[in-house]
Amino acid sequence: MLIWYIAAGSALGGASRYVIGTALQQRFGLAFPVGTLIVNITGSLLLGFLLRVALGGNQISPETRVFLTTGFCGGYTTFSTFTYDTAVMFESGQYRRAALYITLSVVLSLIATFGGFALAQSALTFRSRA
């Protein structure tokens, strides 16, 4: 049952987000939701990498793949927290900050996803040479 692999991955991903995200946010304070931003960027990099590696070769089983992608990355990254924090910024009249947060989140996460693709390409090339 794939769903149990997804459930386990989500639990691990969500817990990782809590630990990493809150640690970063405590460090950076209240000015900007840095914790969620970094979690979303790193999660995007990881998902881009994992999916390309998993689909570029057949070494990863579907169970491991969904555990890592839909499960872990799904639990680790968060769109709802991004929209919540942004909505609160809008609500309190911080339009510039909200626009910056939206731009940084989308653009940097996309760049990270492409970065993941590039890393996966390198890994697959290295593997095929070895």
Place this chain on the structure above:
Amino acid sequence: MTMRGLKGERVLMRIHIGERDRYEGKPLYEALVNLLRTRGYAGATVFRGVMGYGASGRIAADHMELLAFDLPLVIECVDTQEKIEAILPEIDVMIDAGLITLERAKVILYRGKRNDSPPHTLPEADRIDITGDWRQHE
């Protein structure tokens, strides 16, 4: 349980704790209010803060999801100095991390709900009372 005659020089106790603090499996603020109520204290009110930090230095804020896990709470209770002092040892063992302050308070009105609708014809004992030396403490 209803208490009368609270007006006059009293003590305001403010207890600062976190939303996640617990006592015997229950939220600490609930345990504290229950304790005060069952002991017949005049009243208690719990406030939730939108932002704050305490002795640990960890910040909590409700406008950022990652910081909204343990928002600050303040429990206020006003009663006589004797009663406030009497409850402190019990509260002391219930609170893990927090802050308690005591300050003088002049109670000018303390009454329960009435059955008639306003404007009320109040007995003298229930009326707002600003007599006494409270201005000297300003």
